[in-house]
Amino acid sequence: MTRYIIKRLTSLLPVLLVVAVVVFSLVQLTPGDPVSVLLGDEADMATIEQVRTELGLNSPIHIQFLNWLGNLLKGDLGTSMFFKQPVTEMFWRNFGPTLALAIYAEVIAIGLALILGSLAAKYRGTWFDYGVNGFTILGISVPSFLWALILVLVFAIYFRLFPTSGYRSIEEGFVSFIRYLTLPAFALGLVQASIITRITRTTMIDTLETPYIKATAARGISTRKIVFKHALKNSFLPIMTVIGDSFGGLITGAAVVETVFNIPGIGQLIINSIERRDYVVIQGVILLITLLYLLLNLGIDILYGILDPRIRLEGEG
Numbered sequence: 001m002t003r004y005i006i007k008r009l010t011s012l013l014p015v016l017l018v019v020a021v022v023v024f025s026l027v028q029l030t031p032g033d034p035v036s037v038l039l040g041d042e043a044d045m046a047t048i049e050q051v052r053t054e055l056g057l058n059s060p061i062h063i064q065f066l067n068w069l070g071n072l073l074k075g076d077l078g079t080s081m082f083f084k085q086p087v088t089e090m091f092w093r094n095f096g097p098t099l100a101l102a103i104y105a106e107v108i109a110i111g112l113a114l115i116l117g118s119l120a121a122k123y124r125g126t127w128f129d130y131g132v133n134g135f136t137i138l139g140i141s142v143p144s145f146l147w148a149l150i151l152v153l154v155f156a157i158y159f160r161l162f163p164t165s166g167y168r169s170i171e172e173g174f175v176s177f178i179r180y181l182t183l184p185a186f187a188l189g190l191v192q193a194s195i196i197t198r199i200t201r202t203t204m205i206d207t208l209e210t211p212y213i214k215a216t217a218a219r220g221i222s223t224r225k226i227v228f229k230h231a232l233k234n235s236f237l238p239i240m241t242v243i244g245d246s247f248g249g250l251i252t253g254a255a256v257v258e259t260v261f262n263i264p265g266i267g268q269l270i271i272n273s274i275e276r277r278d279y280v281v282i283q284g285v286i287l288l289i290t291l292l293y294l295l296l297n298l299g300i301d302i303l304y305g306i307l308d309p310r311i312r313l314e315g316e317g
Contacts, residue, residue, distance in 0.1 A: 005302055008302065012294050012295075015294060016287075016290070019290045021065075023282075023286050023287060023290075024064075024065050024068060024283060027279040027282050027283055028061055028064070028279070030277075030279075033048070033277070034057075034081060034276075034277035034278065034279050035048050035051045035055070035057065035081075036048060055081070072287070075088075077091075077280075077283075077284035077287070077288070078283070078284055079280065080273075080278055080281050081276075081278050081279075081280055081281075082273075082278045082281075083278075087280060088284070090269065090281060090285075091266070091269070091284065091285055091288050094264060094266050094269045095265070095266055096265075097258070097263050097264055098254050098263075098265035098266040098267065099251070100170070100181060101181055101184055101185055101188065101250075101254055101258070101263065102188075102247060102250040102251045102254060104178075104181050104185035105184075105186075105188040105250050106192070106246065106247050106250055108185055108189035108190075108193065109189040109190075109192040109193040109196055109246060109250075110196065112190075112197065113192075113194075113197040113200050114196075114200060114232065114239075116135070116193075116197045116200075116201075117132070117196070117197040117198070117199070117200025117204060118200060118201075118204055118227050118228060118231070118232055119132070120133070120197070120201045120204075121200070121201045121204030121205045121227075121231075122204075122208070122223065122227050124201075124205060132197065132201065135194065135197070136194040136195075136198050137194075138194075139190045139191055139193060139194025140191065140194045142190075143191075143256075144187050144188050144190075144191055144253065144256060145187075145257065147186070147187040147190050147191070148184065148187035148257050148260040148261065149260065151186055151187055152164055152165075152183060152260075155183060156183060162180075162182055162183050163180055164261075165261045166180055166261070166263075167180055167181075167261075167262070168180045184257050184258070184260070184261040184263060187257050187260075187261075188250055188254060188257045189250070192249065195242065195246060196239065196242050196243060196246060199239055200235070200239055203238050203239060204227070204232065204235050207234050207235045208226075208227075213226060213231055216230055237304065240300065240303070241300060244296060244297060244299070244300030245297070247296060248292075248296050248297065251289065251293070252289055252293060254266070255267025255270060255271060273285070
């Protein structure tokens, strides 16, 4: 198992290097001068050139990249040009709301998907199965920001059950924390719930047709116990992979929903940094998000290897 984990960790290094090159290149090639944005329209050229020299922006691109990469290896992601704060500190300060939103959305997505997918497999070919398929098609087709607007219109403006926007930390009260996160979590989780539901239904149908499930049914065990205890348990490996990918997608895809609901998370940090042309923050935050996404997938792979020894042995081989 140790060799399997070391091999998976080693495979992350070239991916991170490629991501670092791509992120640095995209930010550097983006039109616009960050120093001009920082100093404003009234700044003269001499001041602009002086600040560019102080920030190292007048050096050749490959020198800038090597300096940035060298700082990365030391654990230094740089300092925000606009706020004059370390990027790492800004990231972790804004990561809490994004993580809370992603976890809440994932709980909603998993809960809906496992129930709807299992029941759709059990009652396949019936009106319930067709209804679940329609729900998944709708959920995948409608983007999260449109779900957000629909939910706000119905549950915040019409019924007045939830606030329209804003964020409350859990220290300000758990009930208030949940009320402010419910609508954005549903807006973000419905898309992932649709994807996981389709995978759950397909996997459950294959599992319910296996001989051991039919033998279990022949022994007189209740259908509910067969579906949710035996079949779902044996179908969970492929579902778990989709759940891991979906959680990473929730963290990286929360930017639009956070903007709609005015949640001070990573998404707003990136959008504001793009508007201010604060390229140091953009590079550092995207790199940290990529690292978290890769570590999450690594955790899923390791868990997969623990639950299924065949995968672990194949990886070690």
